[in-house]
Amino acid sequence: MTSIDMIRAAATRINGHARRTPLLSSPFLDEIAGRRVLIKPECLQQTGSFKYRGARSAISALDDATRAKGVIAFSSGNHAQGIALAAREMGAPAVIIMPEDAPRLKIDNTRAFGAEVVLYDRAREDRDSIGDRLSRDRGLTLIKPFDEPQVIAGQGTTGLEIAEDASALGITEADVLVCCGGGGLTSGIALALEADAPGLRARPVEPQGFDDVTRSLSAGEIQRNNSMEGGLCDAILTPQPGTLTFPIMHRLCGPGLVVSDEDALRAMALAWQRLKLVAEPGGAVALAAALFQGAETRGDTIIAVISGGNVDRPVFDRALATLAQD
Amino acid sequence: MTSIDMIRAAATRINGHARRTPLLSSPFLDEIAGRRVLIKPECLQQTGSFKYRGARSAISALDDATRAKGVIAFSSGNHAQGIALAAREMGAPAVIIMPEDAPRLKIDNTRAFGAEVVLYDRAREDRDSIGDRLSRDRGLTLIKPFDEPQVIAGQGTTGLEIAEDASALGITEADVLVCCGGGGLTSGIALALEADAPGLRARPVEPQGFDDVTRSLSAGEIQRNNSMEGGLCDAILTPQPGTLTFPIMHRLCGPGLVVSDEDALRAMALAWQRLKLVAEPGGAVALAAALFQGAETRGDTIIAVISGGNVDRPVFDRALATLAQD
Numbered sequence: 010m011t012s013i014d015m016i017r018a019a020a021t022r023i024n025g026h027a028r029r030t031p032l033l034s035s036p037f038l039d040e041i042a043g044r045r046v047l048i049k050p051e052c053l054q055q056t057g058s059f060k061y062r063g064a065r066s067a068i069s070a071l072d073d074a075t076r077a078k079g080v081i082a083f084s085s086g087n088h089a090q091g092i093a094l095a096a097r098e099m100g101a102p103a104v105i106i107m108p109e110d111a112p113r114l115k116i117d118n119t120r121a122f123g124a125e126v127v128l129y130d131r132a133r134e135d136r137d138s139i140g141d142r143l144s145r146d147r148g149l150t151l152i153k154p155f156d157e158p159q160v161i162a163g164q165g166t167t168g169l170e171i172a173e174d175a176s177a178l179g180i181t182e183a184d185v186l187v188c189c190g191g192g193g194l195t196s197g198i199a200l201a202l203e204a205d206a207p208g209l210r211a212r213p214v215e216p217q218g219f220d221d222v223t224r225s226l227s228a229g230e231i232q233r234n235n236s237m238e239g240g241l242c243d244a245i246l247t248p249q250p251g252t253l254t255f256p257i258m259h260r261l262c263g264p265g266l267v268v269s270d271e272d273a274l275r276a277m278a279l280a281w282q283r284l285k286l287v288a289e290p291g292g293a294v295a296l297a298a299a300l301f302q303g304a305e306t307r308g309d310t311i312i313a314v315i316s317g318g319n320v321d322r323p324v325f326d327r328a329l330a331t332l333a334q335d
Numbered sequence: 336m337t338s339i340d341m342i343r344a345a346a347t348r349i350n351g352h353a354r355r356t357p358l359l360s361s362p363f364l365d366e367i368a369g370r371r372v373l374i375k376p377e378c379l380q381q382t383g384s385f386k387y388r389g390a391r392s393a394i395s396a397l398d399d400a401t402r403a404k405g406v407i408a409f410s411s412g413n414h415a416q417g418i419a420l421a422a423r424e425m426g427a428p429a430v431i432i433m434p435e436d437a438p439r440l441k442i443d444n445t446r447a448f449g450a451e452v453v454l455y456d457r458a459r460e461d462r463d464s465i466g467d468r469l470s471r472d473r474g475l476t477l478i479k480p481f482d483e484p485q486v487i488a489g490q491g492t493t494g495l496e497i498a499e500d501a502s503a504l505g506i507t508e509a510d511v512l513v514c515c516g517g518g519g520l521t522s523g524i525a526l527a528l529e530a531d532a533p534g535l536r537a538r539p540v541e542p543q544g545f546d547d548v549t550r551s552l553s554a555g556e557i558q559r560n561n562s563m564e565g566g567l568c569d570a571i572l573t574p575q576p577g578t579l580t581f582p583i584m585h586r587l588c589g590p591g592l593v594v595s596d597e598d599a600l601r602a603m604a605l606a607w608q609r610l611k612l613v614a615e616p617g618g619a620v621a622l623a624a625a626l627f628q629g630a631e632t633r634g635d636t637i638i639a640v641i642s643g644g645n646v647d648r649p650v651f652d653r654a655l656a657t658l659a660q661d
Contacts, residue, residue: 031354033379036420037447052611053359094362121363285378285613285644318611322655329648 052318066163155193168201192254223265244291378644392489481519494527518580549591
């Protein structure tokens with residue numbers, strides 16, 4: 010189980026490798042929200058998402074002999090890129106298992122970060138059995154995307170930084186809105202805030218139709234999404250909260266918030282216009298909630314994490330099209 | 336004349352108001368350039384450009400009685416927004432004189448930052464006489480966009496941060512490429528580097544057809560642009576280098592670099608794709624030189640300032656169109 014000591018140790022291990030992202034703001038966004046909005050831009054993190062923190066934390070926590078054999082991950086998205094870059098930096102071989110119909114750009118990017126990409130046929134092959142065979146044959150260590158204590162610890166370093174910067178600004182009470190898939194980032198931030206900024210409260214934000222964490226928190230037990238089809242926010246679509254992350258979120262987080270794809274696109278456009286940041290849809294849901302769902306949050310200040318910026322042009326164009334013409 | 340002591344004093348005055356921007360990088364950009372590229376993203380600065388630093392520095396350097404009467408500036412661009420926000424924060428009235436055919440968005444933004452915008456007819460009215468009358472009648476202090484010692488000092492704080500962060504990375508020699516209009520940012524950075532990182536050398540980067548600083552440095556005396564018409568890089572188009580900034584650049588800077596509008600657009604697209612940053616054309620020329628003109632620079636590492644991100648959608652769309660289709 011991830012502890013605050015593990016988060017602090019992860020911060021030491023990733024220091025000088027992960028980026029220390031600032032808190033940003035814009036008077037224009039404050040006006041829309043009717044209060045001060047502070048943004049934690051993890052789209053500026055290495056590989057364009059917070060996932061690098063957890064990847065670097067988990068791989069650096071392995072003993073040298075284990076790390077030298079290599080790591081393996083299942084992902085077609087931000088976790089894959091985080092693992093690939095962190096592994097290369099530490100001289101560890103990395104194998105990423107991806108469906109062969111994954112976007113060419115994501116396959117190319119993951120290879121460009123130095124990973125070996127193993128493609129499989131979703132219809133005819135079983136991902137887990139391919140992974141098991143590779144792990145056994147080559148002694149690779151599986152790094153899960155969120156339900157892994159050292160990954161949660163790495164994501165929690167985001168929360169240490171939020172606590173430090175909020176304190177410097179004199180902020181002692183605020184909701185901290187976090188884009189939430191499996192809950193690794195949300196639970197890590199919640200643990201860090203519990204220790205370093207107990208007046209700050211993490212709250213998961215999810216896309217409409219994929220609100221498993223919000224419903225799970227409300228029900229007090231893990232609920233699944235009914236479907237995994239459709240939706241723009243691919244980075245944060247997971248079937249259900251993690252078995253490690255859910256108890257942490259249940260103990261520490263405020264109620265979840267749910268955002269439409271349209272509002273995520275509008276938040277992406279405002280991030281472009283007012284913050285000069287590129288956000289992906291799943292990375293913009295927390296900002297969308299901060300801007301457009303003020304009635305569901307409390308306090309003079311709201312903090313929102315932009316969790317990633319890996320977006321293709323067609324979706325980005327859709328986002329900018331939501332802006333009023335100049 | 337701006338000194339390093341004035342830059343350090345400006346850093347103290349703007350601390351907690353201007354943003355401390357990080358150095359960013361991407362393995363993909365390193366590969367294009369064939370060396371390490373570090374980016375100083377001043378597009379993330381308050382109001383979306385480095386201009387806020389100089390504005391805050393200059394207004395905060397006024398004595399209380401003078402500041403309370405207010406400030407005035409001529410600008411339809413980034414300087415206007417920097418002055419407007421900094422003045423509002425310090426409780427000083429601000430008057431910005433803009434041509435009445437300036438883009439509606441820039442007029443609106445400047446007003447939204449709290450400034451009084453005075454519009455004039457370029458064909459029938461004289462800007463300077465309007466400014467003189469307002470200054471005299473209301474006791475306003477003119478803040479020039481670059482040829483003003485406290486403005487140069489404020490822009491120079493960018494250089495203090497570059498020196499500090501480069502030192503932490505063990506970088507002792509590098510070219511520092513700076514988007515250059517009148518030379519306030521370039522000369523300020525050059526003074527800061529002279530004091531804190533003498534192995535780092537500032538070099539101005541300009542758009543093709545508007546290379547007055549490059550030609551002036553080469554000739555050893557101030558040269559003017561032949562025309563001020565056309566060109567995408569509106570933020571850094573000035574008739575000639577400043578009388579205060581040129582001697583500093585002449586003493587301290589390496590040769591200028593000149594970039595095509597097309598390469599500025601390509602650099603904007605790569606900043607979007609690889610750094611998750613929004614750059615404007617004039618703000619992207621230094622990155623363009625770092626990526627596409629490697630033969631004209633030296634060393635294992637190159638540092639490039641992205642000076643601003645205030646760009647309209649039609650121009651941004653042109654930039655993204657330079658990317659290969661996914």
